[in-house]
Amino acid sequence: MASIRQNKKLSTNSLQNSPPIDLDALASDPFDYNETALGLESTWLRRVFIKACKIMVQMDGKVTVQERDAMRAIASAMGVDEDLVLDELEGEQPAP
Numbered sequence: 001m002a003s004i005r006q007n008k009k010l011s012t013n014s015l016q017n018s019p020p021i022d023l024d025a026l027a028s029d030p031f032d033y034n035e036t037a038l039g040l041e042s043t044w045l046r047r048v049f050i051k052a053c054k055i056m057v058q059m060d061g062k063v064t065v066q067e068r069d070a071m072r073a074i075a076s077a078m079g080v081d082e083d084l085v086l087d088e089l090e091g092e093q094p095a096p
Contacts, residue, residue, distance in 0.1 A: 033077035046078040054089055063089060 075085040
């Protein structure tokens with residue numbers, strides 16, 4: 001239990017000592033789906049990531065062509081069936 005507290009303290013200190021995030025620089029750097037897929041080592045993590053993306057896309061109640069294309073690219077990079085992801089995307093909508 002002490003090691004959990006110690007790790008939590010270390011990660012909190014690391015965050016506090018980090019420089020602030022430059023949102024303009026972050027926005028100008030294109031999102032690399034393949035790089036993200038490499039960081040998500042299990043199928044479960046990849047599916048959770050896709051589900052989170054799906055929820056964000058559906059929040060306004062509309063799915064644009066650009067959002068569909070992005071979800072298709074994400075599914076492809078993650079090795080998940082693109083048609084299944086797109087079918088789910090246009091199926092259920094999150095509750096407001």
